[in-house]
């Protein structure tokens with residue numbers, strides 16, 4: 059079985075400052091990986107670098123996605139190849155409705171894959187179906203993207219986009235932060251519905267709570283720009299109980 | 312040969328008009344306006360409201376264009392409208408116009424009709440108008456005089472089309488409109504130049520909106536030419552009336568003056584504008600919304616996208632006079648700069664003399680948000696697609712103010728075409 063994502067010895071930074079410092083991560087189809095780690099460890103940087111945010115400079119290592127060199131691709135090509143990042147802080151885009159934007163996005167991705175565009179009827183039918191999965195209201199999808207959305211609504215909207223775009227690999231960057239338990243269940247339920255043997259998820263979180271609902275196959279600890287410890291879901295419980303200090307000590311030792 | 316400045320010769324023309332004997336009311340208005348213009352000439356740069364648009368400088372090389380090619384009336388103007396009045400270089404063109412009998416509306420081309428004066432009712436010509444409006448009042452030879460009778464309900468807009476070929480170095484037009492009580496009318500006002508040389512097209516539209524009447528005016532200012540278009544719109548509203556003005560500008564050298572007087576309780580004004588400028592476009596919008604009585608509402612939205620070396624100006628003044636309690640007035644100006652050399656000048660001003668009011672204004676100027684573009688790219692849109700989607704949405708918000716769907720559709724197409732080149 060070939061890996062969906064294969065990151066080797068990745069180093070990256072911004073304005074001369076190294077943030078990712080020799081990171082290794084392999085994700086196979088059908089797997090769910092959780093990444094945990096203290097604030098500032100580089101979790102969001104990893105998502106941004108994989109998504110292709112140009113502020114960050116990749117200084118070493120490699121990342122293969124579905125057999126392609128990720129760093130050879132523009133952000134939109136990565137998306138079209140099936141990579142999706144639900145951002146920790148989704149930006150507000152005044153004047154662009156979720157519906158309008160998603161129709162454009164979906165059809166751009168279809169075009170890339172050589173498929174014909176969805177017509178308005180089919181698109182609306184898909185919308186309706188996926189809106190049910192993430193329990194999102196019509197009011198939200200017709201409003202300007204993320205503008206004036208509450209924190210929870212923004213996160214829900216990210217999951218809605220994920221449901222619509224059906225990527226091969228989805229990275230959820232703290233999608234659970236700031237969600238109440240009902241919203242959390244909705245998000246988890248969305249992920250579990252979309253999960254299958256051909257796709258994979260990386261969930262970045264600070265809270266073990268999410269992992270009761272999205273059960274990970276692997277849990278990794280990211281610390282100072284690299285993955286310093288990996289385990290199964292019991293590692294998350296241990297982290298919740300003991301914090302990160304013991305791992306920091308372990309790394310130093 | 313030393314050329315006389317254009318406003319010196321216009322002052323001379325006005326001096327002569329002012330000296331003529333005037334017996335009718337229209338004649339008196341013309342002569343008073345002529346006297347004022349003869350005194351002031353074009354507004355001086357020191358005049359706060361004209362700081363960025365110096366007419367004398369813009370018309371320094373003014374000269375006629377020997378081609379005499381006025382282009383053509385856009386076909387859609389005929390199809391969307393019931394009536395289409397066409398003026399070329401300041402003269403009414405019966406051959407190009409479409410003027411069928413229309414029950415409930417009277418329309419003529421006239422410089423003497425008493426309705427001209429009626430359309431100025433409620434406005435203080437000496438203080439509410441700029442001197443360019445005086446010039447139009449004084450020197451225009453032609454203009455549509457439109458009277459919409461009480462209870463009339465329009466089905467299609469009345470179109471007024473002004474074409475400028477450059478055959479004359481300057482011309483003025485004064486159109487007037489009286490909307491009687493409870494009527495509803497739409498106006499499509501198209502201003503287009505083809506002049507290769509620098510010439511002045513000066514126009515004035517004065518509208519009086521009676522009680523509970525509604526008027527929608529859509530101004531369409533497409534294209535770039537040597538013509539300097541100076542346009543003034545003055546609207547006075549009586550109680551419970553609604554007036555809407557949408558101005559769409561896609562280029563050229565233009566100055567638009569708007570004066571909206573809310574003079575009857577319960578009146579509502581809705582002003583919006585979209586300015587797209589590239590190359591060396593110069594587009595200056597100057598608006599005054601004047602709340603003089605209680606319980607009126609106004610909302611104003613002007614948006615700009617400028618690239619190249621274009622300069623757009625928005626200065627918007629909202630007055631809430633002492634007695635205008637319970638006023639609600641909102642103003643917003645949003646500008647996007649697409650190049651380092653493009654400029655957008657924003658001068659919002661609220662002057663509030665009443666205490667029980669709800670007013671707000673906001674102004675933003677900046678580049679397209681790169682964060683937003685990255686976000687869209689991360690979902691599969693190319694950089695160009697992302698940019699186009701954002702610009703489209705930005706512009707569409709103004710186009711959506713146009714009530715007539717056929718006009719809105721045509722305008723949106725032209726806007727998209729223009730944006731694609733920017």
Ligand SMILES: Nc1ncnc2c1ncn2[C@@H]1O[C@H](COP(=O)(O)OP(=O)(O)OP(=O)(O)O)[C@@H](O)[C@H]1O
Nearest residue numbers: 072077095096097098099100101102103104113146
């Ligand atoms: N745009 C930026 N400019 C400069 N430094 C940055 C930038 N983005 C992130 N950093 C720095 O890089 C380091 C890693 O940040 P990152 O956001 O990846 O952490 P994180 O693990 O996602 O943290 P959190 O749990 O708080 O979300 C931090 O020290 C942060 O200050």
Ligand SMILES: [Mg+2]
Nearest residue numbers: 101102103146
């Ligand atoms: Mg983060």
